Amino acid sequence: MLFFATPAPVKSAHLSSSVGSRLNTRGTTRPKQSALMSMDDEILAIDVGTSATKAALYCPAYSSLARVSRHTHDTYAHGFAVTQRPSNWLSAALSACSEVLRDARNVTAISVTGQMQDLIGVGDVPDLLKDQALLYSDARAVDEATRLSQVTGAEILPTDLLSKLSLLPCPSGQDYILLIGGADFICYEFTGRPNLHFTDATTAATTGLTQHPHRKYNTELFKQAGLSSFIPLLPEIVPRPIPVGRLCARIANRIGRPELAGIPVVHSGGDAFSVTVGAGCGVVGSGCYVYGGSSGWVGKTIGADSNNLAALGLAHAAVDSATIVAGSVAAIGACLSHASATFLQCTVSDLSKLAEQSDIGAAGVIYVPYITGRRCPPARAVGTLHGLTASCNRGDIARAILEGLVFSLFDASEGMQCGEVSVVGGVTESSVFVNGISAMFGGAKLQERDVGVLGAGIIGAEALGLDTMDESVGSLYRVPEKERTRWMHAFKRWKQIVSHMEAIW
Ligand SMILES: Nc1ncnc2c1ncn2[C@@H]1O[C@H](COP(=O)(O)OP(=O)(O)O)[C@@H](O)[C@H]1O
Numbered sequence: 001m002l003f004f005a006t007p008a009p010v011k012s013a014h015l016s017s018s019v020g021s022r023l024n025t026r027g028t029t030r031p032k033q034s035a036l037m038s039m040d041d042e043i044l045a046i047d048v049g050t051s052a053t054k055a056a057l058y059c060p061a062y063s064s065l066a067r068v069s070r071h072t073h074d075t076y077a078h079g080f081a082v083t084q085r086p087s088n089w090l091s092a093a094l095s096a097c098s099e100v101l102r103d104a105r106n107v108t109a110i111s112v113t114g115q116m117q118d119l120i121g122v123g124d125v126p127d128l129l130k131d132q133a134l135l136y137s138d139a140r141a142v143d144e145a146t147r148l149s150q151v152t153g154a155e156i157l158p159t160d161l162l163s164k165l166s167l168l169p170c171p172s173g174q175d176y177i178l179l180i181g182g183a184d185f186i187c188y189e190f191t192g193r194p195n196l197h198f199t200d201a202t203t204a205a206t207t208g209l210t211q212h213p214h215r216k217y218n219t220e221l222f223k224q225a226g227l228s229s230f231i232p233l234l235p236e237i238v239p240r241p242i243p244v245g246r247l248c249a250r251i252a253n254r255i256g257r258p259e260l261a262g263i264p265v266v267h268s269g270g271d272a273f274s275v276t277v278g279a280g281c282g283v284v285g286s287g288c289y290v291y292g293g294s295s296g297w298v299g300k301t302i303g304a305d306s307n308n309l310a311a312l313g314l315a316h317a318a319v320d321s322a323t324i325v326a327g328s329v330a331a332i333g334a335c336l337s338h339a340s341a342t343f344l345q346c347t348v349s350d351l352s353k354l355a356e357q358s359d360i361g362a363a364g365v366i367y368v369p370y371i372t373g374r375r376c377p378p379a380r381a382v383g384t385l386h387g388l389t390a391s392c393n394r395g396d397i398a399r400a401i402l403e404g405l406v407f408s409l410f411d412a413s414e415g416m417q418c419g420e421v422s423v424v425g426g427v428t429e430s431s432v433f434v435n436g437i438s439a440m441f442g443g444a445k446l447q448e449r450d451v452g453v454l455g456a457g458i459i460g461a462e463a464l465g466l467d468t469m470d471e472s473v474g475s476l477y478r479v480p481e482k483e484r485t486r487w488m489h490a491f492k493r494w495k496q497i498v499s500h501m502e503a504i505w
């Protein structure tokens, strides 16, 4: 079990919150004396995902979500540029909140999580950021990354925030502020655009702007890059999930619940943190999960001093002594949308159904899903569709897409010693995906789809002083041994193709 650290003094108008509250991963709650809410209260949880913003009510007493409302927003992609409109996040959040609040009686707090590693500006921003957030997957800053790698001697990627900052003119004053995650933006708007703005350590750890334990910016790196003038514009990194302000009257009115003005708004961390907690894997030794969302990773929590053999080690937003390990493939949503829009010309949901018409191994069709590069293990890579014959049909291709995603996730988990996993996220709508994950990892526990909002609810309850307790959910599903052997065989063929491709990438 992990414990939130005693609150550290932060230069701001944070609300006072609980002391020494314990972070559990799921379950019923015991109110603590210092709690700012009781177990019958409800938390309005929000997740600014890539495909949609979701809102849900989390009730600590039942440890569950009532009614999730999902409002989609568009992604604009031109070459390597990938953006979304923050104003769409706000309108999606307002609509989703109004909807779930319809029957709510005891809402006493709001808790917000969301996508990470974005560049968002608010105020009198440079043109590049005018109602446009550069998403984590935006890789246009290729030349900037090359230059920064040379001047700093570190390996700086085009998706790193330092490269994205280099696309902006050097700021002369503080006419605008910068935010680095969807939750930062919604917290900022919901608390009435205060002078101070916040992010969390998990999100900060994805940006390349910090070093372990990711609670401070790496000022030396900014100096070497000649970008120090951006530091005052960046959000303060909260030491753990805490209330960062109170709901302002303007937003309370817009969600149709003026009486909620003044309730605490908790920044519950980037989605790698909330998904980990929601999947029941937020404490050391609590197991592994597979997240199939727009991004996609295999995750678990380890001690910060353990050997991390996986490529990505992210900060645990609540405690310094833990690390979230993420074997990331980053682009599940992009692969599904791309395949649906190009070779299959159908919706993602139809792709998912088509795939059920084919059998394990997809009649020899193999899909390598690195259409936006490979993150874990890191390598220059592109996507591949291999093994087409005159007899293969749309079902085989659809199945190959989903199998390729399963195999890339399994491959990205090398060194993580996962064993059985929980499987979460929107792609769990696909039975092929869930079967494949179960076969490759030796068993899968199918959990609630929207664990990001669930995690935000649990983290919000903890941040306000409630002590949540573990409780296992979902039953373990194992595919029959014969089927598993066939999946293993298909994976072996997939790996062979990847090895051949590595020689020419
Ligand atoms: N029927 C379906 N079958 C397979 N994948 C699906 C289906 N519906 C949605 N998805 C995928 O689920 C993902 C969105 O999942 P979600 O957990 O909501 O992620 P995010 O928080 O990134 O929006 C997208 O990659 C989308 O393509």
Ligand SMILES: O=P(O)(O)OC[C@H](O)CO
Pocket (backbone or CB within 6 Å): 048, 049, 050, 051, 114, 115, 116, 117, 136, 206, 270, 271, 272, 293, 294, 295, 296
């Ligand atoms: O939108 P998601 O949940 O797939 O997550 C996006 C990640 O935060 C990117 O780092």
